[in-house]
Structures are given as structure tokens and as C-alpha cells.
Amino acid sequence: MNEKAGATNADSLFLSGNYFEASIEYEYLIFKAVQRDCVNLYKYKKALCYKKLNNFNKALEELQTIYFDNPKNDSLYRFVCYEQSLCFYLNGEPQKALWKIDEYFHLNSDSASYVDFMPIRIFCLNENFQWNDARLCLLAFVQMQDLTTENKTELGHLINELYNRKNVPKIRSVKKAELFSRIIPGTGQIYVGMTGEGIVNFLINASIIAFTAHQAYNGFYITGYLAGLGFFNKTYHGGIKRAETIAVHKNKELIANLNSRVIALISTGSNSN
Amino acid sequence: MRGLLLLLIIFKISLAEGQNSHELKFINYLVNKGDYDEALFLAEKSISYLNPEQLDSLNYFKGWAHYSVKNLELSTLSLLNVSKSSPFYPKSRLFAGYNQIYLGNYSEAKDVFSQTEVSGELIQSLLTFELSGIAMLEGNWTSAKNKFDSLTRNVALINQQIATLNKICDEQENHHPKSPVLAGIMSGIVPGLGKIYVGKTGEGIASLITNVGFGLITWENYRKLGYTDFKTIFFGSIFAANYISNIYGTVISVKIIEDEYQSSVHNQILFQLHIPLRNFFE
Numbered sequence: 097m098n099e100k101a102g103a104t105n106a107d108s109l110f111l112s113g114n115y116f117e118a119s120i121e122y123e124y125l126i127f128k129a130v131q132r133d134c135v136n137l138y139k140y141k142k143a144l145c146y147k148k149l150n151n152f153n154k155a156l157e158e159l160q161t162i163y164f165d166n167p168k169n170d171s172l173y174r175f176v177c178y179e180q181s182l183c184f185y186l187n188g189e190p191q192k193a194l195w196k197i198d199e200y201f202h203l204n205s206d207s208a209s210y211v212d213f214m215p216i217r218i219f220c221l222n223e224n225f226q227w228n229d230a231r232l233c234l235l236a237f238v239q240m241q242d243l244t245t246e247n248k249t250e251l252g253h254l255i256n257e258l259y260n261r262k263n264v265p266k267i268r269s270v271k272k273a274e275l276f277s278r279i280i281p282g283t284g285q286i287y288v289g290m291t292g293e294g295i296v297n298f299l300i301n302a303s304i305i306a307f308t309a310h311q312a313y314n315g316f317y318i319t320g321y322l323a324g325l326g327f328f329n330k331t332y333h334g335g336i337k338r339a340e341t342i343a344v345h346k347n348k349e350l351i352a353n354l355n356s357r358v359i360a361l362i363s364t365g366s367n368s369n
Numbered sequence: 370m371r372g373l374l375l376l377l378i379i380f381k382i383s384l385a386e387g388q389n390s391h392e393l394k395f396i397n398y399l400v401n402k403g404d405y406d407e408a409l410f411l412a413e414k415s416i417s418y419l420n421p422e423q424l425d426s427l428n429y430f431k432g433w434a435h436y437s438v439k440n441l442e443l444s445t446l447s448l449l450n451v452s453k454s455s456p457f458y459p460k461s462r463l464f465a466g467y468n469q470i471y472l473g474n475y476s477e478a479k480d481v482f483s484q485t486e487v488s489g490e491l492i493q494s495l496l497t498f499e500l501s502g503i504a505m506l507e508g509n510w511t512s513a514k515n516k517f518d519s520l521t522r523n524v525a526l527i528n529q530q531i532a533t534l535n536k537i538c539d540e541q542e543n544h545h546p547k548s549p550v551l552a553g554i555m556s557g558i559v560p561g562l563g564k565i566y567v568g569k570t571g572e573g574i575a576s577l578i579t580n581v582g583f584g585l586i587t588w589e590n591y592r593k594l595g596y597t598d599f600k601t602i603f604f605g606s607i608f609a610a611n612y613i614s615n616i617y618g619t620v621i622s623v624k625i626i627e628d629e630y631q632s633s634v635h636n637q638i639l640f641q642l643h644i645p646l647r648n649f650f651e
Binding site: 116119124323326 | 399404407590593604
């Protein structure tokens with residue numbers, strides 16, 4: 097099988113959704129290829145297979161082995177950078193994705209090519225709670241779109257509204273949640289928005305403390321100390337840990353919600369055109 | 370006409386052999402790269418017109434890939450299909466035998482090693498070494514030591530492992546498992562003492578503190594409220610349950626600890642049997 101036929105076969109496997117088989121075919125092409133350009137292209141395509149298989153680590157491993165003599169003049173460089181930043185984002189590493197995008201922006205002066213990177217950049221900035229940078233990036237993204245001036249103005253208003261101080265997600269500080277629960281059990285949960293759970297937690301801890309105090313008041317010092325405080329120790333520290341977990345979970349939910357609103361906004365802009 | 374047909378068949382077979390040679394090289398490349406799933410996917414695909422040498426190579430690559438992804442049964446099946454004429458034969462036989470040891474199929478492992486036809490002092494030493502390891506895993510410590518003694522001492526590849534395994538043999542010969550009855554009695558007298566006796570000092574101290582704690586609570590309530598009061602009965606029940614479960618737990622833990630110890634010895638033997646194989650063949 098010659099290289100061209102092999103590439104066609106690999107591409108058709110990819111297009112038909114047989115990503116694993118396609119990745120093997122691309123590896124075979126890499127195995128046989130002599131020119132670096134060809135190796136780079138097949139590695140890129142192999143990484144796409146892994147991305148489709150949701151194996152972002154392997155996709156990144158493959159992309160990171162692609163070497164460019166002159167990145168500025170190689171058209172593949174842009175696609176490789178894009179896939180790297182996307183895989184970093186999908187792999188839960190927004191900081192690395194931002195670093196990759198910035199690297200591309202730094203090496204490439206053609207601002208027209210930035211547009212593809214903008215959505216990933218916006219999502220990554222959102223993940224890092226950099227609201228103003230995300231807003232500016234989204235505004236720049238809208239300006240780069242092929243839209244009417246009215247549409248651009250309207251979207252600009254919507255973006256400013258979305259990132260308005262009142263509308264940006266109220267990110268809960270994990271440290272504050274922990275501290276609140278440490279001072280008054282249950283308040284950490286109330287701080288992150290789980291009022292019911294916070295009240296229940298407070299009542300459980302208060303009941304145990306009341307039991308301890310009652311026992312001590314009646315002269316049952318050992319019962320109060322061991323049964324009361326021993327049990328309280330568990331519920332108190334468990335409550336603190338729970339407040340931290342809820343805060344992290346809640347923040348993730350808020351960011352996911354914001355990103356969905358950004359996607360809806362971009363879709364609205366595209367449809368209105 | 371018949372001659373032409375024959376020529377055509379020969380041409381097709383030689384073309385397929387050339388193609389297969391490329392495929393096998395690629396499978397070898399994938400195995401060396403660590404892409405075992407991909408290598409297996411290709412190896413499992415029907416490759417036609419393989420000559421015996423190519424078939425041996427294919428079986429070896431399949432066996433090695435399965436071994437690397439811990440599919441030891443399939444690995445053994447493929448490795449045992451490698452014929453004597455193949456350069457991969459010694460490695461395939463030794464690793465097939467090791468797979469059987471790992472799977473706990475000791476008699477099958479012994480058959481593999483004893484039926485392996487290889488020459489060379491080093492390989493023969495390796496085979497004897499593996500057979501001694503099986504004797505250890507079967508609990509025949511003296512027989513294992515005798516086999517180790519029969520091995521030449523100047524084989525650097527296995528010297529260190531022989532010393533370690535001999536030490537394990539000595540330890541096992543002098544090993545006396547703890548008595549669950551004694552541990553239970555000790556925990557009955559002083560809660561947690563049985564666990565300290567079997568080597569779980571931390572758990573023993575924790576049991577002692579918990580039992581003393583519940584005991585003190587029960588005593589305090591009994592002293593102030595009498596034995597008929599609900600609180601005394603409640604905390605007394607917790608204390609009793611804790612005390613009895615601690616004795617029961619100690620008795621059970623003796624068996625668990627002995628199993629853990631035997632399992633760690635087992636793993637240590639397997640590890641020591643594996644090292645010379647990897648060092649020799651890689």
C-alpha cells in the first residue's frame with residue numbers, strides 16, 4: 097500500500113468514526129514516512145483520533161511530539177496549537193491552554209487567525225475567574241465576526257450585561273466556607289448556598305453541644321466529655337470538610353452555567369446574521 | 370495453463386509474505402513503543418500466508434503485548450505457540466512459565482519449564498531457579514533450598530535473588546503463626562492487648578481507648594443512676610457490644626494478618642523470580 101492510499105484509508109476510517117483503527121493507520125503512516133512534514137501531519141491526525149476517543153492525555157502526548165523548524169511559516173502550526181489548547185481545556189488544565197494560546201499569539205502576527213482560539217480563551221478565562229479579560233476577549237471575538245454593525249452593538253451590550261458585576265457568578269471562596277464552618281458549624285454551607293443543609297448541620301452540632309453541657313451540668317463529666325465531645329468532634333470536622341467540598345462543586349457549576357450562557361450568546365449572534 | 374496458475378499462486382504468496390513482513394515489523398514497532406492495544410488489534414486481524422518464521426514472530430509479539438497488558442492467560446497461549454526454531458523461543462517459554470506461576474498454575478508452570486528444550490548453562494540455571502521458586506510457592510522450603518544449592522554460584526544474574534529467596538526460606542521454616550485463641554483471651558483480659566500481640570499496635574491502642582471510654586461512661590451512669598436506668602443500659606450495651614466485637618475482631622484479625630504475611634511473602638517470591646527474566650532478556 098503506498099503512502100497516499102494509506103492516508104486515504106486512514107482518513108476514511110476517521111470519517112466513518114473508527115477512530116481507534118484510524119489512529120493505527122496514522123501510526124503506520126508515521127512509521128513509514130520519511131519527510132518531517134508528513135510525520136507532523138499524521139501525528140496531528142492521530143491526535144484528532146485520540147481527542148475523538150476522549151483520551152485527551154494521549155492526544156496531548158502526540159501533539160507535543162510535533163516539531164516545527166519554522167512555526168511561523170508552517171500552516172499546520174496553527175491547527176496543532178489550536179488542538180493543544182483545546183485538549184488542555186478539555187483535560188481540565190485551563191492555565192496550560194491559556195499559555196499555549198498566548199504562545200501562538202506571540203509567534204503569529206496574523207490576528208485574523210486568532211478568532212478560532214477566542215472561544216477556548218474565553219472559557220479558560222472564565223475558569224480562572226478573570227471576568228474582565230474574558231469580557232474583552234468575547235467583545236473582540238464578536239468584532240471579528242461577519243456581522244452587521246447593529247448586531248455587533250447589540251451583542252456588545254449583551255456581553256457587557258453578562259459580565260456586569262451583578263451578573264457574573266458569585267464565586268464562593270473555599271477558604272471562607274471552611275472558616276465560617278469552623279467558627280459556627282453550618283454557616284459555611286449557608287455561605288455557599290446550601291441553606292437547608294447548613295441549618296441541619298448547625299442543629300446537629302448544637303444538639304450535641306447541648307447534650308454535652310446538660311451532662312456536665314448534671315455532674316456526668318465523663319459521659320459529657322467522651323460521648324458528647326467525642327461525637328461532636330466528628331460532626332464538627334465533617335461539617336468543615338463538607339463546606340469545602342460544596343464550595344468547589346458549586347463554583348464548577350457556576351462556571352459551567354456561565355460558559356453555557358456564552359455559547360448561547362455566540363449562537364444568537366450567528367443566527368441573527 | 371496449469372503452470373501459469375501455479376506461477377500465479379506462488380507470486381501471490383510471495384507478495385503476501387512481503388506484505389506480512391511489513392506488518393510484523395510494524396507490530397514489533399508498536400510493541401516496542403508501548404502501544405500494546407494497537408499491536409494486539411493488528412495481531413488479532415487475520416494475516417494470511419504466514420510462513421512458520423513469521424507465525425512464530427506474530428505469536429511472540431501477541432504474547433508479549435498480552436503479557437504487558439496483564440492478560441496472562443492469553444499471553445501464555447500465544448507464547449507457547451512459538452516453535453523451537455524461533456529466536457524468541459527461550460524468552461517465550463520462560464515468560465509463559467512465569468505467567469503460569471503468577472496465575473497460580475504451578476503444575477502447568479513446571480510442565481512448561483521441564484519441557485523447554487534449550488541449551489546453555491545460563492538458561493538452564495534460569496529454568497532451575499524458576500522451578501525452585503515454584504517449590505517455594507508450594508511451601509516446599511527444604512526442596513527449594515536444595516535446588517538453590519545445586520545451582521552454580523558464579524551466575525551473577527541470579528546470585529542476589531538466590532540469597533534473598535534463601536533468606537525467605539529460612540524465615541518461613543522458623544515462622545510460627547500467632548494463635549487466635551491466645552489473642553482472643555488477651556483481648557478479653559485487656560481490650561486491645563490481643564491486637565498488640567499480633568502486631569497491630571496502633572489498632573490495639575485505639576481499641577483500648579474506645580473500650581475504656583465506653584466503660585467509664587457506663588460506670589459513671591451506673592454509679593449515679595443505677596443499673597436499671599435507660600442511660601446505663603444504653604451506654605452499657607454499647608460498651609458490651611464494643612468489648613465483644615473487639616475480641617471477635619482480634620480472633621479474625623489473626624487469620625487476616627497471617628494471610629497478609631503469606632501474601633507479602635508470595636509477592637516477594639514472584640518479584641524475585643521476575644527480576645532475572647527481565648534482566649536476561651532485555
